[in-house]
Amino acid sequence: MDFSKYTEPAMLYISEYGLKIILALTIFFIGKMVTKRAAALIKNLMIKAHVDLTLVNFLANVIYFVLLIVVVLAALSTLGINIASFLAIFGAASLAIGLALKDSLSNIGAAVLIIIFRPFKVGDFVDTAGVSGTIEEINLFSTIMATPDNKTIMIPNSAVIGSNIINFSNKPTRRVTLTFGIDYGDDLKLAKEVLWQVIKEDERVLQDPAPFVAVADLADNSVNFEFRVWVKTEEYWAVHFDMIEKVKLAFDANGISIPFPQMNIHLQKKD
Incomplete structure (x- = not known):
């Protein structure tokens, strides 16, 4: 049986794409390692600068995923894949996901504003969105507070940003x-x-x-x-x-x- 008709195309394919595949994998794994270290380095710098811990974790995750997307695109480009079409598909998918999760994304955006402008911090007693209590946690989706009678209230971040905020603990x-x-x-x-x-x-x-x-x-x-x-x-x-x-x-x-x-x-x- 003559295997040459199978082996010759395979050898041509390997010789043509083998190096590209190896290079793409190399770029991905090295890039992923560099991305982790870069995100960790930025996180440590923000911690040393006494940036709010919630903001530190959020920004470190955002930076990691953005850099990882860049690494993946670079690896795909090495394989000869048209990145422009991939970006178009990614953009369309992002738009669909954004429309489906607009409320959640608005809470995330509000969380960024809360963390950046810092109208309050954990431990402050505030009045916002019609309720009063001590701030216990600020996450990406909600602000959690404990009322004076020790009830836990979770308020969507968008509701916090969209209402008046009275901070009773901000001044000495x-x-x-x-x-x-x-x-x-x-x-x-x-x-x-x-x-x-x-x-x-x-x-x-x-x-x-x-x-x-x-x-x-x-x-x-x-x-x-x-x-x-x-x-x-x-x-x-x-x-x-x-x-x-x-x-x-x-x-x-x-x-x-x-x-x-x-x-x-x-x-x-x-x-």
């Missing part, structure tokens, strides 16, 4: 603002002195910015004082509640009353 200090009303018959100056004394006795109150106490309103049933003190952010709620209790006790000790809302009705007798 916060202002405690309270309103205290006294009866019109009480001693106005004494009440003001009592409020200042409460402030002076609390070491948590900061002196810069300076505390503030003033008559703010002559209301229907009371004379209202505006009471403002600055404290460290982590002590805000403790000072807020303590001040309410201390002022009430100090008013009681000095005979200053906090009036109840009331309405006087005058009856006119007709003849």
